[in-house]
Amino acid sequence: MRTFDLPTRQQSNFSLVLVNYKTADLTKMCLELLHQHVTQHQIPVWVVDNDSADESLDYLRSLDWINLIERPSPGKEHGHIAHGKALDLALEKVETDYLFLLHTDTFVYEKDIFALMMRECMKTPDMAAVGCVEQLDRGLLRDTWRLSSRFVKHYYRRARTSMGLPSKEPKPYRETHLKSFCTLWNCRLMKSRGLHFSMDDRVPGYTLQDRMISQGYGIKFLSHRKIFRYLDHIQAGTVAAAGTYGKNHRRTKMYQETLKRLQLKRGMGQASHN
Numbered sequence: 725m726r727t728f729d730l731p732t733r734q735q736s737n738f739s740l741v742l743v744n745y746k747t748a749d750l751t752k753m754c755l756e757l758l759h760q761h762v763t764q765h766q767i768p769v770w771v772v773d774n775d776s777a778d779e780s781l782d783y784l785r786s787l788d789w790i791n792l793i794e795r796p797s798p799g800k801e802h803g804h805i806a807h808g809k810a811l812d813l814a815l816e817k818v819e820t821d822y823l824f825l826l827h828t829d830t831f832v833y834e835k836d837i838f839a840l841m842m843r844e845c846m847k848t849p850d851m852a853a854v855g856c857v858e859q860l861d862r863g864l865l866r867d868t869w870r871l872s873s874r875f876v877k878h879y880y881r882r883a884r885t886s887m888g889l890p891s892k893e894p895k896p897y898r899e900t901h902l903k904s905f906c907t908l909w910n911c912r913l914m915k916s917r918g919l920h921f922s923m924d925d926r927v928p929g930y931t932l933q934d935r936m937i938s939q940g941y942g943i944k945f946l947s948h949r950k951i952f953r954y955l956d957h958i959q960a961g962t963v964a965a966a967g968t969y970g971k972n973h974r975r976t977k978m979y980q981e982t983l984k985r986l987q988l989k990r991g992m993g994q995a996s997h998n
């Protein structure tokens with residue numbers, strides 16, 4: 725068979741989108757883990773830079789396998805607002821029916837996660853999104869303690885409020901909204917309903933999820949333990965990497981320690997393949 729008679733590989737029916745803001749090390753590690761898989765399967769990758777003006781933008785400009793959108797200065801937008809506006813900018817250009825949201829502090833080691841979530845989303849035509857509601861796999865013991873303590877705090881505050889005593893607003897003790905570090909959205913449905921990610925001042929995707937549910941569309945919640953078999957995520961890693969918290973902040977130290985651990989894990993994985 726002659727070369728030009730070979731069938732062309734069909735482009736994927738989903739795209740990936742990331743938002744970069746001054747996270748050079750994280751962005752490079754995240755994209756390098758994706759590179760082989762996305763080029764092999766012709767998966768469009770969109771990266772929106774929120775006016776980083778640093779080495780992370782220089783790195784992105786050097787890549788010929790991503791679609792880079794350089795967004796003008798977000799000005800005084802809060803972090804999650806700027807992130808949501810960047811996602812909407814990519815959403816306008818995405819031509820696939822489905823869109824994976826990833827954070828630059830999400831490191832996908834097992835690419836089967838994409839096929840798994842796509843299968844879940846395509847089971848029914850009215851499925852709007854697939855993801856999980858936790859940003860970390862804390863383990864069974866810590867998860868149980870966290871849920872229990874939040875349950876007690878929630879009902880304690882409700883009791884004080886009902887008695888007319890001063891109290892903080894009782895927050896839901898269970899997480900209910902998908903976390904965007906790795907979430908699959910049916911953007912064909914979104915666009916058909918005129919919906920997008922940043923619809924108000926809430927975290928991008930929260931109001932979108934509520935609107936989709938109110939209109940009768942489904943949301944598939946996966947166990948975070950299942951999700952984390954395929955990837956790692958540094959909670960608030962992008963914020964810490966950008967220096968927002970300050971050098972001595974607890975989350976900055978957690979970010980630095982976690983990044984070292986993941987880099988070591990990645991190095992050990994590469995050595996095993998050689």
